[in-house]
Amino acid sequence: MIRIPTEPSRHRVAVWRELRKAGALSLGQGVWAVPDLPVFAAGIEHAVELAERAEGEATILAAAGRSEADSARFAALFDAAREADWTEFLADCGKFEVEIAKEIQIEKFTLAELEEEEQSLERLRRWHRDLTARDVFGSPLAPDATARLKQCAEICEDYADRVFQHLHETPVGGVEVGATERAEAAGCG
Structure with a gap:
């Protein structure tokens, strides 16, 4: 989950661009997801750095679907x-x-x-x-x-x-x- 002050907006845009560039999916307001694979690590880390430089915060969690259907749904979205x-x-x-x-x-x-x-x-x-x-x-x-x-x-x-x-x-x-x-x-x- 990422939270960034609303002003100036350039910080939110920079983080959003970095997450999109990394291939992350937006799941809702400030919530992004990627498969837990090394290929995504650098992009996510850079987005976290950008958020922190903007006096925001990022919380990174490892999550798994509660069922096979949840995992399949995420894979389908991705x-x-x-x-x-x-x-x-x-x-x-x-x-x-x-x-x-x-x-x-x-x-x-x-x-x-x-x-x-x-x-x-x-x-x-x-x-x-x-x-x-x-x-x-x-x-x-x-x-x-x-x-x-x-x-x-x-x-x-x-x-x-x-x-x-x-x-x-x-x-x-x-x-x-x-x-x-x-x-x-x-x-x-």
């Missing part, structure tokens, strides 16, 4: 939260694909745009790692998300090839770069 996370991730992969398709359609083959797309891909990779770490019950959407992330990397690699091909058509410095070197330089592989 799975639903992870499924929502994966659904959002998959939607962002779709946005990434649409963005690159738009850049190809308008022939915007600049290094600045490529760098922006690489940063978006890296954000997706970090997010995927975070979701994978806290998806302890194994959502059925996780394999789809992994495949979709690989597809995004391939799309980015193709875009990088197009950017470098475009730049090759108008040589800068007169040095030809091979496809493998272009993909490695682009960071999409």
